Amino acid sequence: MTQERTVLTGKHFMQGDIACAEGAIAAGCRFFAGYPITPATEIAERMARRLPEVDGVYVQMEDELGSMAAVIGASYAGVKSMTATSGPGFSLMQENIGLAVMTETPCVVVNIMRGGPSTGQPTKPGQQDVMQARWGSHGDYEIIALAPSSVQEMFDLTIEAFNLSEIYRVPVFVLADEIVGHMWERVTIPSENAIKRVNRKRPRTLPEKYVPFLPDRDLVPPMASFGEGYRFYATGLTHDETGHPRTDTAKAQQELVQRLCDKIRKNREKIVRVSANMLEDAEVMVVAYGTTSRSAMSAVREAREKGFKAGLLRLITLWPFPDKEIAELAKRVRAIVVPEMNCGQIVREVERAAKETSVIFMPKLGEEPHRPVEILDAIQRGSYK
Amino acid sequence: MRLEIRAAGFGGQGIIRAGLMLATAACIYGDKNAVETQSYGPESRGGACKSEVVISDKEIDFPKVSKPDILIAMSQEAYNQYAHTLKQGGTLLLDSDMVLKQKKNLDIQVFEIPATKIAEKLKNTIVANVVMLGAFTSITNLVEVEAIKKSILDNVPKKTGKLNLAAFEKGYDYGKLLKKKKR
Incomplete structure (x- = not known):
């Protein structure tokens, strides 16, 4: 090879x-x-x-x-x-x-x-x-x-x-x-x-001392592979640190499920990625992802040429949702435009984060993505909010 | 400069492949940015099919074609659906064996290429798309001949390389002739 x-x-x-x-x-x-x-x-x-x-x-x-x-x-x-x-x-x-x-x-x-x-x-x-x-x-x-x-x-x-x-x-x-x-x-x-490659954390103990779901401080447990001497049990049932089912105590459910959520929530700053384009002085912010963000980028450039202060926040991470980043930017703009190829999904999250700032939603179904001119039109409407 | 090209026909004609050959020539063997997107039905052959190529000196944001500068129509249906979407004064290349009826009063330049017949003479209608690409190259002067030849060879099985290059040459010469006549 x-x-x-x-x-x-x-x-x-x-x-x-x-x-x-x-x-x-x-x-x-x-x-x-x-x-x-x-x-x-x-x-x-x-x-x-x-x-x-x-x-x-x-x-x-x-x-x-x-x-x-x-x-x-x-x-x-x-x-x-x-x-x-x-x-x-x-x-x-x-x-x-x-x-x-x-x-x-x-x-x-x-x-x-x-x-x-x-x-x-x-x-x-x-x-x-x-x-x-x-x-x-x-x-x-x-x-x-x-x-x-x-x-x-x-x-x-x-x-x-x-x-x-x-x-x-x-x-x-x-x-x-x-x-x-x-x-x-x-x-x-x-x-x-x-190329940056990361591998899972490996156990630092001997097999007989291995506690398979005992987390480190980052809330993530080191992981042994099956077949290399670390004998352990993995189950979809609620389990304790040893991996054995604990289906009858509130404590086990609270500890495990809370940790599964927290290992992402508490590390969100390290996970969440957005790309901010021309947002420094923007009065209208477009929030978009995937192909839609490319239509939006064209629209934002056209809007700038016409004198409208528009910018694009492109979401690279959809989950965990970049709500803090949007909340911060929402305070500085008149309106937020959200084009999506659906009947309204991420826009709900944007509205939640944007609080009082007005949100213009642009649904789209079918073969073609949003044409830049459609988003441009919404940017212009947003400028007068 | 942003240039929009749309090729359309039916599944099995190599419409998407032709778009890819063109985009590869511009992007990898040329010095432009290029994006190819496509649209086809769930059937593997026979359904409506289109390939859209955007070529630009700048970064390409919106990847789709809205008002093409150039249209390649390889079926009557494709012609009917897209001929009027061309920019004013745009260029239409059509396979005259497939497009039999044309609209009147369109402000466009039309080049009729009997691509399917030319391909038949080469004993394989499957290369009609490359015949069209040859004509495209001499008519539009958008991509270098050497660049497109390389990209054709990248995009076809090795054993069909000769056949495809022959198809390209035939189309190229036919296009050149048409262009001369227009002048």
Whole structure:
């Protein structure tokens, strides 16, 4: 196995889905279990071809329930693991995503969002699974979701997703819309050495002293792999630090579930990423993510040319939600414009963070993203608020 | 300079591949930024299909085509749907074997290329898309011949390289001839 084959260093004209697969391999992913689905199929195709080249394993599963289960199993065996799907498959994965949360399994789930609900419009874009990503599995938990807006970010943020999942022992979602997934664009892949890879914390004790769910000060427990002598139990039932079920005490539920939430909440400053563009003197702020943020960027540039003080806050992290960042900026602007390819999801979070500041919501369903002129129109309306 | 190109036809004609060849030539073998996006139905062949390429000196924010400078139409349906979306004075390249009826009074420049027939003569209609790309290259002068040839070879199976380059040359020559006549 040569290094060149692991990381395809150089400039490429590449598809978003393919860049995602290459990002995963560069991050150290060596296991993919999935069930191909438009518009995420190209990720599975690429992984099927590439993983054997880097001594990895690709498994075509019977369905998405099995896919997610296999991903958890592989991660517990110590291998960085992922799956990729779209809305209908993401729905089927939700139960085992909850299991991954409860068992604190590092893994990456890519959702290339198409039009829903149900099988909807397989080849058309959507941003309709944003709330499902946050709340899709039952019970209380915190999750991390990243929203790439270019082919370069499909590569970069997939690596980031693996790193975050390893640091916080949590499933991390890459939530891209169909346009970003299928788009072809230039991507620059850095050299092998320039890629930042983070691996999960390993036990610092002997196997007989290992307490599998005893957290460090960062609230994350070190993780042993199955099969290397650290014998322990992992379960979806509420458990104590030893991993054994504790289904009858309030204390066990409070301690565990609170910690699962807190390990993300208390580290949010390290996780949350936004990109601020022309916001220094902005009177109208557009908040957008994915392809929509590119329409918004065009609109903001046009607005500036026309003399309107507009800026764009592009959300890179969708969950945990950048509410503090938005609250701070909201105090300084007249209005916030939120374009989304859905009937209103992230806008609810923006409204919550923006408090009194007026929010103009721009829903969009169907084949095309927002045209810049539509967002420009909303910016102009916002300027007179 | 932002240039918008739309290619449309039906699934199986290599519409998306043609867009990719063009965008790769501009972006990897040229010095421009380029983005290709696509739209197609759930069927693998026969459904409506379009490929959109934006080429620019600057960073490309909005990746889709709204008012194309150039349209490549490879089916009647594509022509009917998109001919009127061209910019005023825009350039239309159509496969005259597929587009039989044209609208009147459109303020555009039309180039008719019998791409499917030319491809038939090469004994493989599958390269009609590359014939069109050849004509596109000589008519528009947007990409370097060497750049597009490299990108064609990047985008096709090795054993079909010769066939595709032959298709390109035929299209290129036909386009050159058409352009001369227009003058």
